[in-house]
Amino acid sequence: xxxxxxxxxxxxxxxxxxxxxxxxxxxxxxxxxxxxxxxxxxxxxxxxxxxxxxxxxxxxxxxxxxxxxxxxxxxxxxxxxxxxxxxxxxxxxxxxxxxxxxxxxxxxxxxxxxxxxxxxxxxxxxxxxxxxxxxxxxxxxxxxxxxxxxxxxxx
Amino acid sequence: xxxxxxxxxxxxxxxxxxxxxxxxxxxxxxxxxxxxxxxxxxxxxxxxxxxxxxxxxxxxxxxxxxxxxxxxxxxxxxxxxxxxxxxxxxxxxxxxxxxxxxxxxxxxxxxxxxxxxxxxxxxxxxxxxxxxxxxxxxxxxxxxxxxxxxxxxxxxxxxxxxxxxxxxxxxxxxxxxxxxxxxxxxxxxxxxxxxxxxxxxxxxxxxxxxxxxxxxxxxxxxxxxxxxxxxxxxxxxxxxxxxxxxxxxxxxxxxxxxxxxxxxxxxxxxxxxxxxxxxxxxxxxxxxxxxxxxxxxxxxxxxxxxxxxxxxxxxxxxxxxxxxxxxxxxxxxxxxxxxxxxxxxxxxxxxxxxxxxxxxxxxxxxxxxxxxxxxxxxxxxxxxxxxxxxxxxxxxxxxxxxxxxxxxxxxxxxxxxxxxxxxxxxxxxxxxxxxxxxxxxxxxxxxxxxxxxxxxxxxxxxxxxxxxxxxxxxxxxxxxxxxxxxxxxxxxxxxxxxxxxxxxxxxxxxxxxxxxxxxxxxxxxxxxxxxxxxxxxxxxxxxxxxxxxxxxxxxxxxxxxxxx
Numbered sequence: 001x002x003x004x005x006x007x008x009x010x011x012x013x014x015x016x017x018x019x020x021x022x023x024x025x026x027x028x029x030x031x032x033x034x035x036x037x038x039x040x041x042x043x044x045x046x047x048x049x050x051x052x053x054x055x056x057x058x059x060x061x062x063x064x065x066x067x068x069x070x071x072x073x074x075x076x077x078x079x080x081x082x083x084x085x086x087x088x089x090x091x092x093x094x095x096x097x098x099x100x101x102x103x104x105x106x107x108x109x110x111x112x113x114x115x116x117x118x119x120x121x122x123x124x125x126x127x128x129x130x131x132x133x134x135x136x137x138x139x140x141x142x143x144x145x146x147x148x149x150x151x152x153x154x155x
Numbered sequence: 156x157x158x159x160x161x162x163x164x165x166x167x168x169x170x171x172x173x174x175x176x177x178x179x180x181x182x183x184x185x186x187x188x189x190x191x192x193x194x195x196x197x198x199x200x201x202x203x204x205x206x207x208x209x210x211x212x213x214x215x216x217x218x219x220x221x222x223x224x225x226x227x228x229x230x231x232x233x234x235x236x237x238x239x240x241x242x243x244x245x246x247x248x249x250x251x252x253x254x255x256x257x258x259x260x261x262x263x264x265x266x267x268x269x270x271x272x273x274x275x276x277x278x279x280x281x282x283x284x285x286x287x288x289x290x291x292x293x294x295x296x297x298x299x300x301x302x303x304x305x306x307x308x309x310x311x312x313x314x315x316x317x318x319x320x321x322x323x324x325x326x327x328x329x330x331x332x333x334x335x336x337x338x339x340x341x342x343x344x345x346x347x348x349x350x351x352x353x354x355x356x357x358x359x360x361x362x363x364x365x366x367x368x369x370x371x372x373x374x375x376x377x378x379x380x381x382x383x384x385x386x387x388x389x390x391x392x393x394x395x396x397x398x399x400x401x402x403x404x405x406x407x408x409x410x411x412x413x414x415x416x417x418x419x420x421x422x423x424x425x426x427x428x429x430x431x432x433x434x435x436x437x438x439x440x441x442x443x444x445x446x447x448x449x450x451x452x453x454x455x456x457x458x459x460x461x462x463x464x465x466x467x468x469x470x471x472x473x474x475x476x477x478x479x480x481x482x483x484x485x486x487x488x489x490x491x492x493x494x495x496x497x498x499x500x501x502x503x504x505x506x507x508x509x510x511x512x513x514x515x516x517x518x519x520x521x522x523x524x525x526x527x528x529x530x531x532x533x534x535x536x537x538x539x540x541x542x543x544x545x546x547x548x549x550x551x552x553x554x555x556x557x558x559x560x561x562x563x564x565x566x567x568x569x570x571x572x573x574x575x576x577x578x579x580x581x582x583x584x585x586x587x588x589x590x591x592x593x594x595x596x597x598x599x600x601x602x603x604x605x606x607x608x609x610x611x612x613x614x615x616x617x618x619x620x621x622x623x624x625x626x627x628x629x630x631x632x633x634x635x636x637x638x639x640x641x642x643x644x645x646x647x648x649x650x651x652x653x654x655x656x657x658x659x660x661x662x663x664x665x666x667x668x669x670x671x672x673x674x675x676x677x678x679x680x681x682x683x684x685x686x687x688x689x690x691x692x693x694x695x696x697x698x699x700x701x702x703x704x705x706x707x708x709x710x711x712x713x714x715x716x717x718x719x
Contacts, residue, residue: 041334051334052318052320052334055335056321060324066335
C-alpha cells in the first residue's frame with residue numbers, strides 16, 4: 001500500500017510542478033514497484049492534469065506499470081546478440097518455472113516479474129539477464145533455474 | 156506572412172494561411188485529410204495531405220509553413236502511390252464491414268477509398284477486435300472503426316475542456332480510450348457528442364434509439380406526441396441534399412405524422428415557457444441580490460460539466476428545467492385527463508439536435524412517479540434515418556403546421572437553437588416589461604454571432620445589467636474562472652456547450668464547419684424576423700397556459716433537487 005504522505009512528499013520534492021510528472025511517476029514507480037490506479041488519479045488531481053492525460057503518459061512508457069510488480073524483477077534480453085546465443089530457451093525455462101505466460105508477467109505471490117527487453121548493453125556476456133538491476137551473464141536454462149531456487153530460499 | 160507559391164505549376168498567392176494545406180485548398184485542390192481541422196490544434200498524424208517539393212522531398216502540408224517561392228506538387232505518380240499506400244495501411248487495420256456500419260454513406264474513410272480508387276487491400280487484416288462501448292446514453296464508441304486520427308481527443312480536450320478521451324499505449328498497441336480503460340459512462344464525459352460530430356468514421360456514433368421509436372408508434376395503447384427543437388429544422392434538410400440553413404419544419408411535421416405521431420408541437424413553445432420562468436427567477440434574484448450571476452440551464456452538457464467541475468455554482472445555475480423537460484412535463488400534465496378518458500398512455504418524443512438530451516431525459520429528477528417527462532429523445536440524424544427507413548420522399552412532402560393548443564411560439568423561442576439566443580430571448584422579455592430600455596438592436600448584435608465570449612449591457616430600473624454569452628465548454632470554463640476571481644462580473648451568463656450553440660449539436664448532420672454553423676444560425680434568425688409574435692410573453696398560448704393548466708403549479712417548470 002502507498003501512503004498519501006509519501007506521495008505528497010514526492011510531489012513537493014519536484015516543486016508541485018506539472019511538467020515534472022514523469023519524474024514524479026518515476027519516483028513513485030521505484031518506491032512501490034508500480035503506480036496504483038487511485039494513486040495516479042491523486043497525483044493528476046494534485047498537479048491539475050486530467051487523469052485521462054496521466055493515463056496516456058503512464059501507458060506510453062514501458063517502464064511504468066499500473067499492475068503490481070514482483071519483489072524480483074527479471075529482465076531477459078532478447079536483443080540480436082542474446083537472441084542468436086539462445087535466449088529463447090532461457091525465457092521458456094523461466095516462464096515454465098514461474099508459471100507465467102505472455103499476458104501474465106508477475107507471479108501470484110508477487111515474488112517475480114518477468115520482462116523481455118531489447119538490449120541490456122552487455123552483449124559480450126550474452127545471453128544476459130538482470131535481476132533487480134544485477135547482471136547475470138552467460139546464462140543457460142539450467143543455471144537460471146538454479147538462480148531462481150536460490151532467490152526463493154532467500155525469502 | 157505574404158508571398159507566392161507554385162502549386163502544380165500554377166502561381167498561388169498566400170497571405171494569412173496557417174499552413175501549406177490551406178494554400179493548396181485555396182488554389183482549388185482538395186487535398187484529403189482525416190486529422191486536420193482548422194479549429195483544432197495541428198496533429199499531422201494521418202499523412203493523407205502529403206505533397207512533394209521540387210527537390211523530391213515529401214512532407215505533410217498541414218504541418219508546414221508556406222514560404223515565398225516554394226514549389227510543390229500535389230499529384231505526382233510518386234505522391235499518389237504513397238498516399239494510396241497510407242490509406243491501404245489504414246484499411247488493413249480497420250473493420251471494413253461497411254454494410255452494417257451506421258456511418259456508411261457519410262464516412263470519410265469510405266469517401267477517400269472511393270476517391271483514391273482503392274480496389275484492393277493487399278495486406279491481411281491485422282485489426283485486433285475491441286469491445287464496443289455501449290455504456291453511454293448519448294454515444295456508442297466502436298474502437299474497431301477507429302483510425303487514430305485523434306480528432307475526438309482534441310475536440311474533447313481543446314474545445315470542450317473535458318478530456319474524457321486520450322491516446323493510450325503506443326506503437327501497434329496504441330488506442331483511444333477513457334482513463335484506465337473505463338467505459339464512457341464511468342468517466343467525466345458530458346454527453347455533448349462533439350466527438351461524434353467530428354469523427355470521420357463510424358468509431359463514435361449516436362446511440363440509436365430508432366427501434367424504440369417504431370415500437371412506440373406501433374403500440375395501439377400509446378398516444379405518441381412529439382416536440383421538435385428549433386435547430387432541427389435548419390439542419391435536417393442537409394441529409395436530403397438541401398443547403399444548410401434551409402428551413403424544413405413543415406415537411407418534418409408531415410413526416411412525423413406519416414410515421415404515426417398523433418400531434419406535433421414546437422419545443423420553441425417550451426423555450427417561451429423557459430423565458431418566462433427564467434426572467435421571473437432573474438428578477439427575483441436581482442431584487443434580493445443573491446446567487447448572481449444567473450447561469451442558464453437549457454444546455455444539459457453544460458449542466459453536467461458544471462456539476463463535475465464547478466460544484467460551487469449549484470445555486471447560480473437557473474433552477475428552470477430545460478425547454479425540452481419543461482415542455483415534456485407540461486404535455487404529460489395536459490394529457491392526463493384525456494389518458495383517463497380514453498385509456499391510452501401518452502408518450503412524449505422529442506426531436507433534438509443534441510446527444511446530451513438523451514441523457515438529460517433519463518435523469519432521476521425528470522421522472523415523476525416512475526413516468527418520464529420525455530420518453531424518447533431522437534436526434535436530427537436519427538430522424539433522417541427514420542424518414543429514409545419509412546421510405547418517405549422528403550422533398551415531396553407537403554408542409555404541415557404545428558398542432559394546437561401549443562402550436563404558436565414566438566420568434567424569441569426559435570433562436571434558442573443558436574448561441575446568444577437564450578440571452579436575446581430573456582432580454583426581449585425583460586425589456587418589454589420595462590419599456591424604458593432602448594438601443595435594443597445594438598444589444599442584440601452584441602449577443603449574436605460566433606465570437607467566443609459575447610457581452611452586452613442594458614439598464615433595468617436604473618440598474619446596469621451585464622450579460623455574457625459563451626459557447627464551447629473550454630471557453631465557459633475560462634469565463635467561470637474569471638468570474639470566480641472577480642476579474643469579470645455579470646448578472647446573466649448564457650452557456651451552450653457546443654460551438655455556435657445547438658445548431659452544431661452532437662446529433663446534427665455531419666461534417667460541420669464554421670460556414671455551415673453560420674448558415675444554420677441565419678436560418679433560425681430568418682424565422683425570428685418573420686415571426687409574428689416577437690416576445691415570449693406576447694404568446695397568447697403561454698398566457699392561457701399560465702392562467703389555466705399552470706395556474707397553481709409553477710413548480711413543474713423548475714428542477715426539484717433533493718438537497719441533503
